Amino acid sequence: MQKINQINQYLLERFPNIWNTRIVWMLLLGIAVHFIFFFIGFVSHASPGTLQHTRAIDDYFSTGLVFVHVIISVLMIVGWLIFMLKNNAFKNFYPSSGRKLFLEYLQYFVIIFVSTTFYFSYMTGFRLFINHQYDDEKMAKNIDVINRSVPFLSQDLESYTLENRLFPQEFSDYYCETDINKIEKDKKYFVYHNRVYQFFSLYKKTVTKKDKRGLFLYPEEEKKNKTALAYYKDDGDRKSRTYFFKKQVEDLSPYIKTSMPSYVNFSSVFYDIKNNPSTHIRKYRYENNISNLEDEDLLKNQQAFINEKTIKILGNKDSQELQKLMTDFLAISNEFRIANNLNSKDWSKMVYNPDKFEVRQFIKKYQTTLGEEYDPNKSPDGYYDGNETVAVIDSAVATTDNYLDENGEVKQDTISVKDFNPNWDKEVSPDNFFKNNISDYYYYTSDLQTLLENVDTIKNDDFFTDVIHLYIWISFALAMFIFSFRVTDLRSLLFSIISAGVIILVVTLFCVASFFIFKFNSSFFVFYTILVTGVIILLLPFISMGRFPKIISAIFMIISMIGFPILIWLIFGIINEHQTVDCRAEMYSTDNYNYTNCRGVLDDLGLTASYIMLILSFIFLYFYTGFIKKWKAFPE
Incomplete structure (x- = not known):
């Protein structure tokens, strides 16, 4: 315990932001749990009999191990929040900058990512065992x-x-x-x-x-x-x-x-x-x-x-x-x-x-x-x-x-x-x-065939590329919620959730009413309506700051930070829809009805589009932290 206190004192004096987020201890704890899941994956299928049912690669979910994963992740994140929320440097007006705020968010992201990705350690151990026990030659x-x-x-x-x-x-x-x-x-x-x-x-x-x-x-x-x-x-x-x-x-x-x-x-x-x-x-x-x-x-x-x-x-x-x-x-x-x-x-x-x-x-x-x-x-x-x-x-x-x-x-x-x-x-x-x-x-020839299929699947299946994409977005969203609470307060966060629900309801009713009254039955009308609404919400914090109560700016600031990835996805979606519609119109004019070749930017990019949106969201937040500092400087 004395050693831990010495390390904490060292971090507090030299790296207060790192001390504040508890990232060092969370990473050490997360790595230890990752080793445990790696070991479980390595020994879980030591008996060939465990490979004689279909889709053994999904045993992480079918055996219930995923629930243990979720419980451990929840306990780690909740425990981390309890210790971290004891001190909030930003709310107590300690010297800070937009860059430090962004780095603090990145630490939240890394902590949550490490605390929720035990599946990859399990599968790495599982594959390593299969490659060793059933080598290709x-x-x-x-x-x-x-x-x-x-x-x-x-x-x-x-x-x-x-x-x-x-x-x-x-x-x-x-x-x-x-x-x-x-x-x-x-x-x-x-x-x-x-x-x-x-x-x-x-x-x-x-x-x-x-x-x-x-x-x-x-x-x-x-x-x-x-x-x-x-x-x-x-x-x-x-x-x-x-x-x-x-x-x-x-x-x-x-x-x-x-x-x-x-x-x-x-x-x-x-x-x-x-x-x-x-x-x-x-x-x-x-x-x-x-x-x-x-x-x-x-x-x-x-x-x-x-x-x-x-x-x-x-x-x-x-x-x-x-x-x-x-x-x-x-x-x-x-x-x-x-x-x-x-x-x-x-x-x-x-x-x-x-x-x-x-x-x-x-x-x-x-x-x-x-x-x-x-x-x-x-x-x-x-x-x-x-x-x-x-x-x-x-x-x-x-x-x-x-x-x-x-x-x-x-x-x-x-x-x-x-x-x-x-x-x-x-x-x-x-x-x-x-x-x-x-x-x-x-x-039992079916058991033999199933075992061979499972061995090949585990060796060759890309369990990382598609799933890592999901975990990154989960970490991004959770880190954004925690960051929003840290730079504002619980009241602002709750009001922003309610406000977002009201905005979605109003936009939906407007689109439905436009369909019945004005007969607007185009996907472009819905897309552009949502796009205009998103741009207005993005500008409202700048417009309202100093003119309306501070909580109004906080609400739209939180909605902007959390909803920016959705706005980027919407822009990609509009471009994609224009491309496919134009392609189909061109084919229709030439009596060619094979629309399967009509592809848009989202079809061509695939998962790459998601990573582009993620990078743009990080860049947006990096510059947006400067506005957060200005918002905090305004009186209540």
Whole structure:
């Protein structure tokens, strides 16, 4: 305690402003609390199990730690105010200057900022632990093993059917038709129960022209010749559409040993290093949000690579090599504490079938209790996926591809499954085949995927840039309230809050009345009304000082200091609105209705605009402190 008193005495004699604000002790206390939150962040996810739920990066808020943060911040700020308000140099007419007043405000800002930003220390500790425990080189090797091992988990049937295969190159280049009504019976096809597969080579045409409704035009030659369409793809900006047409049937029977579900058909990328869990190529339009053909090709290449690796290890017909891969995979799973009951020896026996490598048994995605029937559509947490994929049929495509009859109705199937497989009704259906061959083994793949996503998210997510912007403004506003109280008094601060509410109400009523009476229905009218009001409030302290009671100047002075950032934002907003309106008018005059390209200054600057407003607010306050000194010099 004696040492603290000596430091306080030293500060009082040499730096009275610093002594008065207690910034030294508040910074030391704040730094100590920041170290505590850093430590909590570092140890909070030491167990891999804590990373097996979605959005672990938000655990600071979901676990309630944020409430501890708020309580500590409130206690620190309240305690600081109690000690600081014991002495108010400005109110007691100690020698001061505008510069000292501004520096005092900056100290308030720094103290509040340090006392409210423990979130960043927690996240820094969290990220440091993840970077250390799951370093990039190690995770890249782990993900490679995982992607090469997942094909043998066989947790569903659909990933192993023939249309998924992408290796050799012919399977990637050709299109697999599965619609029974579009199969050419006189050409080579493959049958599995009630499913038919036929491979077509393709050619493509890209169009950029649209009709009056804004729909892409269908290629005239193909429309005239009724050329069969495989599929189409729009680019990310919808400036062009690429149609893929069928050229001819290709015979891939030299590569296909069986049309039954087989491990050689698996081509899904379980996880890639870019935090982009994937599914096979036929689902890319709905599940991967691919925006252009280049992204589609990238995904397809990744899937073909997995398919190639799977076929290669199976083609070696070495059960020991397969078992070694499974052993490595289970070692990673145990390190990540993924729930499973697999062992590499029995698992390899389930898979190893050197003739055709058909899928004979399936592994559960979660552990079932005694007597519980396994439901493949149920997630391990007990919830069902309610998302449904709805295919949208382009009218021009539908007509050309003979989906509709002359009345515009969808045609009924004109081809029977028995035309391709006469005994299909006597065979075990795919659904029953899956149910009949469920093993007692389980593996929680969803937990593994969630852990990998969380690791990548925590490593790469920018938790600082967007959130720091919020904390700066909170510190700015709280510091401004405290500063306003310090240079005036509680009565002036309360009256300024009431006055601000009355002004907002009057302006709102004026705008509403103008709309009903004068039919002013323009956003510019509202903007300029608020702007004029703000400028008047900004000038009133200068006009009223010496002419009206001192409290009148104090009220508008406080409103000016607190409301100046809003006035700056309003000016930016008016400029932004003028730019977008002018841009839309110009596009409308040229019959171009793509208004998404109309951007204003706020759109271009983004968060930079907020920081510009903050800097301007600090500059305004720096010069405004000179007026505060003059206001204080006037008699009550």
